[in-house]
Amino acid sequence: MSQFALSQFSVLLSLSFAIALLGSHPLTTDAQSRIYSPLSLTFGKVTADKLSNKDIPTGQGGFARDYVVKLQAGDQITIDLTSEDFDTMVYLIASNGTTVGENDDGPDGTTNSLLFTRIVRAGTYYIRVRSFGEVGAGRYNLKVTLLKPQ
Numbered sequence: 001m002s003q004f005a006l007s008q009f010s011v012l013l014s015l016s017f018a019i020a021l022l023g024s025h026p027l028t029t030d031a032q033s034r035i036y037s038p039l040s041l042t043f044g045k046v047t048a049d050k051l052s053n054k055d056i057p058t059g060q061g062g063f064a065r066d067y068v069v070k071l072q073a074g075d076q077i078t079i080d081l082t083s084e085d086f087d088t089m090v091y092l093i094a095s096n097g098t099t100v101g102e103n104d105d106g107p108d109g110t111t112n113s114l115l116f117t118r119i120v121r122a123g124t125y126y127i128r129v130r131s132f133g134e135v136g137a138g139r140y141n142l143k144v145t146l147l148k149p150q
Contacts, residue, residue, distance in 0.1 A: 038066035062136030075119040076147040085138020087111035091128040
């Protein structure tokens with residue numbers, strides 16, 4: 001057997017062993033629940049929450065947490081994110097992963113975030129709360145308001 005064929009056989013044998021080992025190890029429901037699962041929001045209600053090192057790492061020393069909402073075409077919403085612990089950032093993300101809107105610092109001159117947007121397509125949207133920069137944890141308040149058309 002050539003050196004190349006022996007090398008390929010060794011790789012296949014290692015992969016087969018790994019697949020067999022993984023296939024025999026049962027995944028628990030608890031382990032699956034720790035995989036990405038955004039929290040649902042209620043319009044008009046303030047959600048008091050806290051970012052921690054158990055949330056989504058941003059790669060800049062901070063963390064993020066996602067929430068999910070169902071929106072209709074033509075809906076107008078405000079997303080108000082405030083914190084005394086960190087500089088906030090808020091994103092509205094469509095189900096296909098595109099960013100619909102984002103805000104770092106609101107119009108009041110603080111590091112809180114305020115986003116106004118109109119929804120073009122009905123669907124599931126994700127609101128991402130995150131910290132700006134390296135200060136990545138702390139308490140915050142999030143409020144999503146569905147505005148009524150005039």
